[in-house]
Amino acid sequence: MAPSAHVERSTAEDLYLEHAFLLRRIAVRKFAIPDDEAEALVHDVFVEYLVRPRGVHNVRNYLIAAVCNASRNYWRAKQTRERHFPSHSDGMPAEIPGRVEADVLEGLSLRMTIGATLARLGTRCREVLRRYYLEEENAASIAAALDTTPSNVNYLMHICRKKARAIYDTIGRPR
């Protein structure tokens, strides 16, 4: 019997959130697709994936291959249009040499899992961690901004990272 056709709404949404950033980055960095068009291209790839029957056992590999093909096609179509309607476009850029390296993908996948973990933390936790690690504020400055004490900020730093650990374990390693 053929594999069932559709993906449930929530699964589709999760799949998109899990992979969209990576796919956009491949389109932009490897194929020089303009930022504002990369999102539409990744959407197209997902729409096509959702119309296809299931049977893909490594969704990430499938989507990466799909976005690479779609990026090449983007430039082919653009070149064809330019031939018929000449403009001052730069034409198709050279594809950045080399494969999409596995270690780069692995690193980005970890980052995406960490990003998803941070998204699930409460607002206060996110704020404390972002100010401390990204903005490099000290505990006193964060305490002043959040109307609390530096010792409470230090306490929150421990509690929030412990919570992040639990969330990360729930999300698990990327599929």
Added chain:
Amino acid sequence: MTDAHVSDERLMVLADESRSDAEIDAHVASCAACAGSLDFYRLLNAEMKDAESWRIEEEVRTRRGARPIADFAARIESEDAAAVALVDELRERLARDPNADIADDPRFLTGGVVRALEALGLEQSYIDPFLAEMFARVGCIVAEALPDDYYPANAVFELRGRAWVLHSSACSNIDRYDEALEDADRGERAYEQLPDPGSGLASVKLARALVYLRLERFSEGFPLAKSAADEYERRGERYKYAGALDMTAALHHMTGERAAALEINLAVLEAADELHDAELRARTLHNIGQLHRKVGNLEESGKYLLDALHMYEGLGQKAGAAYCRWSIGVLALSRADFIEAEKVLRSAIDAMREVGAERFAAGAKLDLAEALLMLGRPQEIETLCREAEAVYAKAGSLSGHLAAARFLRNAAANQMLRRDDVEHVRTYLESSRGNPDRPFAPPPRRRGPGSEH
């Protein structure tokens, strides 16, 4: 340090300060749980210093861009749900009139109906190839009647491509090869409209490879099957990858590269088990059974073929079961069990004709001729060969096969037919695979009765 785990707080301090603590280091070196925790906190610290991690965090939290994808998934789900009742109605109408004009009823013009027809066509492909062709044909009609902008991202062309490829394969299964190639071309044109045509174009290659396999133009089929397998493997489409390997194995098998075919088939058998794909397993058992027969492992061959036959029958796959019976009949010939061979081959021929596989049935008739000759009933061979000739003549491109069948018929009519002649024809048929235009040359003329040894 005791065996108790190091507290998260101490591990976080260690991760923060990038310093070492001999006591904790000693514990962590022998405790996977604490080592894992320490690694996590170091990774978390490093990632939180990178702005990209926070951009991802924001996208996930705000579910940026995900809503349209979720809405589209919901649309597909609802189309599929609505198609269940519609397709039941469609089947009733087609049962009354197989040529009913479906496209004139807008209720049937949905992507869900195309997908439901596709599922039915696939399901029937080994059960009733004629019915499969009808479902596939109606699927093409509905897919083509949908507007080009039915789905975003040109995705309706994915539906159309799939419909044409399925119809191509359905046509190959009932010996309509010209139509199969035309449909593959239509599928290709549809897939080319997609942002990412790679996977679809691989399926077009496999559809063409199937035609070339059936037409015994193996050298044209090989690169297509190989290229499709590479594409599916690259994409992690294991289900389709196994199908492409299956095609490659079939091509090796038909060109006599049995060791290569056996190796690939064993890999496909593993994949079939992993994927819980009973149809693929039955087909692969059948292939392995045939390969064992050809290298003289008759006992092994029998085991595999019987397993395959039981699976085909269990799955209700009439066509698969008919081909498998033919293989079992040929195995009986190899065992010199001619009574059994006649019985099995006759039932295989009837079953193959029932499912529209006339060319295969013609091939089985030439095998039956050998059984009849060895049973001392050469008078029946003439009729069999005449029937086979008619099929080959209709196929047009098989003039060598036609000449071979005519040679057997004439030899039978003149009461000159010997087992050597049948074996000569069989050798010709085997060697002409991959070169269907190869002319048939009769065996060297015998000097007289008894001189053939």
